[in-house]
Amino acid sequence: MHIASLRSSFRISPFVARRCLFTQPPTQAGHNKWSKIKDKKAAHDAQKSVLYARMNNEIIVAAKKGGSADPEKNVLLANALKKAKEQGVPKENIAKSLARCIGGERSGERFTYEALAFNSVGIIIECITNNANRTIHNVREVLTKHSAHMTPVNYLFHRHGCVTVSLEQGLDFDSPTVSKFIDLASEQGAIDFEEARTSSEEHQQYLFYCPPQQLASFEEALSNFGSGIEVESAEIAYIPSDRTQGLESEVEQQVKELVQDLEEIDDTLRVWTTLDFTST
Template sequence: MAGHSKWANIKRRKGAQDAKRGKIFTKLIKEITISVKEGGSEDPSANARLRLAIQNARGANVPKDTIERAVKKGSSTDTANYFETTYEGYGSNGVAIFVECMTDNLKRTVQDVRAAYTKFGGSLGTNGSLEFIFDRRSVFNFPFPEGLDVEEFELEMIDSGAEDVEIDDNYVTVTADVSDFGAIQKKLDELNITPETAELQRIPNTLVALDDEAFQKVYKLIDVLEDNDDVQKVYHNIDMTESQMEMV
């Protein structure tokens, strides 16, 4: 997974900024509510998706009472039915942009997403058009626990199915195949490690370098998409420089 450490750092920085805007809270709360509705249980031990949603919310410091309200909302008969959908396309300068949505109105969502691509010089493509650019991977992020031996920890992860274990500034990113998500989660539980985030991500295998002017243009599209309430995650394949990371 060459270059994944930079990508992980981008995700961490962007995640911190999203938290300041309150956007990440909204998306995490929605995932909790839908996990209850879809899983049919308020008990995390009987609802794997809910357990993961709560874990990610706690990792982002969502207040406990907010999490509890989201769980209760999921059991309410008044809660809307949501659909998961994805959109794939290109921004300006050939940047690939993959959008994951959760919506109660598919018509509204596709109109909003298409309008954003068009407004900022991009084009919405067909589903599957970016499969060759993004690899779906299980990704776990957390601070390295005190007292653990680094080499022993890395071996434990590899034995559990990890493809890559990166430790950057005492922060760990474990990457594995989608099918090994459960095995990695189980091993972390055994080691009493609670990840800040544990999710399926779309990792770009080819990157596009942009000058600052081109970067600012395409990032306007990404920003608008991320601000859409129906959008849960946006992935892109920009090879961001340190100065460009500061811009966002």
């Protein structure tokens, strides 16, 4: 396939078309000031939850790639911690991520669990543990508490390499620089890309996907681009085939609380769901 045609396919990709905006019809509860404040707070809290989960993962990945949970001996980890602080991640969240890094250095085997919540939301929980019985017990306990259960949901996701990049402030997405970057990504085997759900006008972020086995070379090629585009993280990600939408706000909040409780389990590395919390 020619690069031009692949780049064209990006422009009409369903990932790109599915932006981080969601329109809901007005509710029957009225249009009072408190209702608007409540909705804004819920959206803000959801955005923070996505950010905290991503930064937790970036800290753990940086510790593994740099070979140490000591930021003085690991430049990648030091940079991840600096970034987390700059983006307002609470100190206790950062401390917990570091504790998981230290635990991961001692011992641990990787396990992946699948679950379904409210008959429509797929969940994948990645864990590292030195006691599988303890971990699966803790995961099941949380799922049961929230009326969810373990069942195969892997078919609801695609497993891709995912590289998160950010544009320097003032760099427009339609600029020649970004166009060249997209061409480079396509040449290196990119499958698709989309705007990150944590993206904002001040901090534009995009997710570029590639086959899992090509992640290392893909990340290296994008990292060497420079010119106002920075690679922030790289990981193997579970991307929903279709994000679950149309749930009642109460159900979305319950799923959010389930995810938070799963992330509180010491052995949890990452929780993936088919629910787009930015729709709240």
